[in-house]
Amino acid sequence: KDPPFISTVAVSQLGLKTSLLDYITKWMQTYGICVLDRFLSEDEGLKILEEIKTLYNKGKFKAGQLVKGRGGGSSKEIRGDLIMWTDGTEPDCVSIGNLISKMDSIVMGCQGKSSEFTISGRTKAMLACYPGNGTQYVKHVDNPSCDGRRITCIYYLNKNWDSQINGGLLRIYPEGQDIVANIEPLFNRLLLFWSDRRNPHEVFPAYATRYAVTVWYFDEEERSKAKISA
Ligand SMILES: COc1ccc2cc(-c3cnc(C(=O)NCC(=O)O)c(O)c3)ccc2c1
C-alpha cells in the first residue's frame, strides 16, 4: 500500500508561487530533468543532514540490493550505496518528514500543468549513503519495467562537495539527445527527473561520504496497471 499522500488542497494553502511550479513544469517538459538549488532554508537542510548522520551512525542503513554481475553468476557488486526507508513519521525523522511534505507540495503543485503530471502517490523516502570508498552506481534506469514510478525526486545533503575531488557526480544521459547532464550532489539541491527509460544515469565513484534522500512519485495509470511487485 502506498504511503498517505498530500492532497492538492494543502498545496493551494501553501500558496506556492506558481512561477516556481511553471519553471519546474517547463524544465520537465523540455529536458525531463529539473534542478532547484537552495530548496529549503540552510537551517532546515542542516537539520535533515543531522538526522541522517545520526541514523547512519546508529547502523540503521543496510546495503542496497546487489544485482548479479553478468556471467559466472558471481554477485559482482554494482551498487555501493547503503540505504534506509522511512516515511518521515518516526520520532527521529521529523526534519526528513518536513522535507518529504515539501517534495509532495512541489510535485502536487505541478499536477495538471502537463499531461505527464498525473501523480497518484509515492514511495516512502529512501535515505542513501555512498560511504566514499570508491562506491558507485553503474548506469541504470530507475523504472525500466513500467512499475508505476514516473518522477525521481532526489534531495542532496553534501556540504562543500566538489566532484573534481570527491567524485560522486550524477551523470544523466537523456534518451535521444547527444548531451549529458552532470549533476553535483550539492547541499540543499533538489533534483527531479522522469524515472523511466528517458533518463539512464550513473553515480561516479564517491571518495567522500555522500548522502541523498530519494522519493519516487507514481503515475496513476501506470501504477494501477503495474504487476504487484514481488
Ligand atoms: C528493492 O529494494 C531496493 C532497495 C534500494 C534501491 C535503490 C535504488 C537506487 C536507484 N538509483 C539511485 C541513483 O540513481 N542515485 C543517484 C544519486 O544518488 O545521485 C540510487 O542511489 C538508488 C533502486 C532500487 C532499489 C531497490
Ligand SMILES: [Mn+2]
Ligand atoms: Mn537511479
